[in-house]
Amino acid sequence: MAATRTMMRYGGRRWFTSCSSRALRWWDHVGPASKDPITGAIEAFLADPSPAKINLGVGAYRDDEGKPVVLQCVREAEAKVAGSDYFCLGSKMVEESVKLVYGEDSFVFREQRFAGIQALSGTGACRLFAELQRRFYPDSEIYLPDLTWSNHHNIWRDAGVSRRTFRYYDPETKGLNFSALLDDIKNAPSGSFFLLHPCAHNPTGVDPTEEQWREISSMFKVKRHFPFFDMAYQGFASGCLVKDALSVRIFLEDGHLIGCAQSFAKNMGLYGHRVGCLSVLANNTVQASMMRSQLQQIARSMYGSPPMHGLLLVSTILTNLEIKALWERELKVMTKRVQTMRTALREELEKLGSSLNWQHVTNQVGMFCFSGLAPNEVERLRKEFHIYMTIDGRLSMAGVTPSNTTYIANAIHQVTRERARM
Numbered sequence: 001m002a003a004t005r006t007m008m009r010y011g012g013r014r015w016f017t018s019c020s021s022r023a024l025r026w027w028d029h030v031g032p033a034s035k036d037p038i039t040g041a042i043e044a045f046l047a048d049p050s051p052a053k054i055n056l057g058v059g060a061y062r063d064d065e066g067k068p069v070v071l072q073c074v075r076e077a078e079a080k081v082a083g084s085d086y087f088c089l090g091s092k093m094v095e096e097s098v099k100l101v102y103g104e105d106s107f108v109f110r111e112q113r114f115a116g117i118q119a120l121s122g123t124g125a126c127r128l129f130a131e132l133q134r135r136f137y138p139d140s141e142i143y144l145p146d147l148t149w150s151n152h153h154n155i156w157r158d159a160g161v162s163r164r165t166f167r168y169y170d171p172e173t174k175g176l177n178f179s180a181l182l183d184d185i186k187n188a189p190s191g192s193f194f195l196l197h198p199c200a201h202n203p204t205g206v207d208p209t210e211e212q213w214r215e216i217s218s219m220f221k222v223k224r225h226f227p228f229f230d231m232a233y234q235g236f237a238s239g240c241l242v243k244d245a246l247s248v249r250i251f252l253e254d255g256h257l258i259g260c261a262q263s264f265a266k267n268m269g270l271y272g273h274r275v276g277c278l279s280v281l282a283n284n285t286v287q288a289s290m291m292r293s294q295l296q297q298i299a300r301s302m303y304g305s306p307p308m309h310g311l312l313l314v315s316t317i318l319t320n321l322e323i324k325a326l327w328e329r330e331l332k333v334m335t336k337r338v339q340t341m342r343t344a345l346r347e348e349l350e351k352l353g354s355s356l357n358w359q360h361v362t363n364q365v366g367m368f369c370f371s372g373l374a375p376n377e378v379e380r381l382r383k384e385f386h387i388y389m390t391i392d393g394r395l396s397m398a399g400v401t402p403s404n405t406t407y408i409a410n411a412i413h414q415v416t417r418e419r420a421r422m
């Protein structure tokens, strides 16, 4: 029964119907998987033949001309790596990643109090952690923010961990529902696992302030909860790697053991290379090494070992002082461009005379703007204006450029006009 229920959750049909048939045909009971909101927007964009179409669905950085960017730091790292017999162990990249998030001179590294492993980008790091959680806390659940990146639900579901949500986003204010968030943390059973976005929350672009992070950390202490940070955008919220790690470091100062998934997909533009890191802090070095061996075993049965080329690129960028400084400058350029586009989009909407409040466009941070557009408005944007975003109204600011801002603002104004009149 439980097996049938599980299978039906993935879109399978009743198994016994096929089984009872004499001429059993393999896989007849498999139905289509449910559509992912992000890939759904991409598919709709690809199917549109209009040359004017604009893709605001995908969270990948684009320049002012709307073109994908290979960072100069990556080109320089490529040049160092290409043709050399340069060999690098994952452990070097892991050490440098750990310093990036917990701090250059943090005790985490000095005392070797972490179990770290190279992961298949941020997704893979989350998945490894979810497996570790199920292995050693089989009855535990994961609390995910409402809202969150939709794949978080899939990752913990497929790892066999039950999911709950805690309140986070307030659709009224298009900001943080801080009191509800604190209440939910307080009311969760002591010792629960929570997933937190340390910066540039996806999809809402809404982050707690420093003061709020301090309160959240204190409440975690009282409740003895475990904080797992999914750091997919370090540097992309403020343009500064250290500032964007503030939340994690507040928790660190408060003495929490922490788990952290890191991705280099966005901040280094290494989307297809799949380079990431998972680190879990331990009480001491011996525990750290035991946990590391568990993580290595989990990874081995899932995918063997991760790809080497991206690892070489990330290691080179993180260990070569000049290239690292170049990376930090390029991060600032990318975030500045996104912030400029936020201001431009809001100004255009206000210039058009929209009576709706568009302050959240500039208040939110990171790659995305959670616009507040209703599903029918998103549909109209697709059909009438060839503008594509996810159905929940999330638009990627990276797809907004100086030459399409007026067009996008006008389209948004047109589809929200009636609501504005109400």
Ligand code: PMP
Binding pocket: 059, 120, 121, 122, 123, 124, 149, 197, 202, 230, 232, 263, 264, 265, 266, 271, 276
């Ligand atoms: N976490 C969050 C919050 C994300 O937004 C993303 C990317 N969309 C990821 C993890 C995973 O990114 P990747 O696997 O491409 O590194």
